[in-house]
Amino acid sequence: MKDTDATEAADIVVIGAGISGIGAAQHLRTDFPGKKIILLESRDSIGGTWDLFRYPGVRSDSDLHTYAYEFKPWRHRSAIAEAPLIREYLDETVHEFGLDKILRLRHRVTSADWSSTEARWTLQVTATDDAGTEHAKTIKTRFVFSATGYYRYDTGYTPHFEGRDDFRGDVLHPQQWPENYDHRGKRVVIIGSGATAVTMLPAMLMGDGAAAHVTMLQRTPSYIASQPRFDNIAVKLTKLLGAERGYAATRLKNIWIDFLLVSSLRKFPEFGRKALRKWTMKELPPGIDVDTHFNPPYAPWDERLCVTPDGEFFKALRDGNADVVTDRIDRFTENGILLESGKTLEADVIVTATGLVMQMLGGIQPTVDGRPVRMSDTLLYRGALFSGIPNWAMMLGYTKASWTLRLSNVCRLVADVIRRMDTNGYDIAVPVVPEGLATTDLLDLTAGYMQRAKPELPRQGTELPWRMHTTFVKDNRLCKGKLVDRHIRFSVRDSTRAGLTSVTSDS
Secondary structure, eight states: OEEEEEEEEEEEEEEOOSHHHHHHHHHHHHHOTTSOEEEEOSSSSSOTHHHHOOSTTOBOSSOHHHHSOTTSOOOSSBSSOBHHHHHHHHHHHHHHTTGGGTEETTEEEEEEEEETTTTEEEEEEEEEOTTSOEEEEEEEEEEEEEOOOSBOSSOOOOOOOTTGGGOOSEEEOGGGOOTTOOOTTOEEEEEOOSHHHHHHHHHTTSSTTOOSEEEEEESSOOOEEEEOSBOHHHHHHHHHHOHHHHHHHHHHHHHHHHHHHHHHHHHSHHHHHHHHHHHHHHHSOTTOOHHHHSOOSSOTTSSOOEEEETTHHHHHHHHTSEEEEEOOEEEEETTEEEETTSOEEEOSEEEEOOOOOBOGGGGOOOEETTEEOOGGGOBEETTTEETTOTTEEEOOOOSSSOGGGGHHHHHHHHHHHHHHHHHHTOOEEEEOOOTTOOEEOSOOOOOHHHHHHGGGSOBEESSTTSOOOSSHHHHHHHTSSOOOOTTEEEEEEETTTTEEEEEEEOO
16 A cells, blocks of 8 residues: 655755765765755665675775775775674664765655756655555655666576576576675585676685585686785774775875776786786685686776685685586486586585666656657766756766766766856756767776666767766866866756757856
């Protein structure tokens, strides 16, 4: 049963209370203390990715000194952190900055409709109370900031496997990991070679509940690099400079180290391939062929580099209860997986770490004056504002650096747009693409889930301000100085004529 509540008004609505949405809400509250800002979250807890995923060992593969917020230091000793520590940090942020006062849990946005007559977004929201009763709510807002991430929360990607129903064990996807699942003493095959598989393999062999054996079955190898779990330089900088300045110094250090590493690997791919191969060989036990299992056909950073803290992935291989198989699947059998080579992998549990299903705006399909918007028809202005969609921003992070390093610049752009509107009495701001602008793909990785989603994604231009870089140092240079220019059209609504009374372009 659905009850219907009255319409609520807001100045800014942030959709999504994961790491991006929480950070955006705090930035915007600091910039606009007098505005009514609402933070909506569809699930019953904050945290986004770090609360949704519960598979063994789930952690970041970026260091937390750059992944955490600029305005709140990361104080834990672990620089590469497991999900519970990240959730704890986000909880602290919400309560420390009073964001719990604007947070609405179990509020799922089902539609977003823009009216040029009203110069407002009408958000239809399904709110679920503690008793499980759904209430239909309406929120009208001047501006929307989407921090919904880039993938579907309700399902992961699993390709068709012939004979799947014949397998007598459990088939699990990391995105829907059962609570308190017991893999103790079981033979596990993890299908996949990305960050999830690299994380799960050693984690499932740790502690009293360790699996008997874990195999990572991959069709194509990935680059895997060891990184210290603890940043000893960060500890020294904190002792020397204090928590705030030590954190800032560590953040700057890591930004430049990451940038120089990524740039070097991209600029000199053969050198990078040889260097990664050499480092991997030092970590591997005898009998594992580095060129078969750890020498991808693509250049470093064509796909994201997998990180293993303190080399725990390689340690698991050396300990003898884990291995890597590079082959293709013929079919599932009653007791495991038959490979195209004719080899059989016996298993009690098969984990399909086969990727995500990308989704923009959390699945919301915006309409502008009754016209549905196709994301693939839009271009992103500075990687944040959609062409043809008024008063709407999206947080899109980096693919070759910590995702959240981009958050402060996106929020600064949004704040500049809103200030321009407030100062000049404008109601509407919409990016307009210049005629003849060449376009290119939005994302620059060759990962399967990104390639599958390419036809549904927005695009970007090849020239400023319609492009973004995928590393912080280069992109940050594009965000210096004035962010709002003539490509954003500002206007004033005319409710009497259901149109616009003036249209201006700022140079």
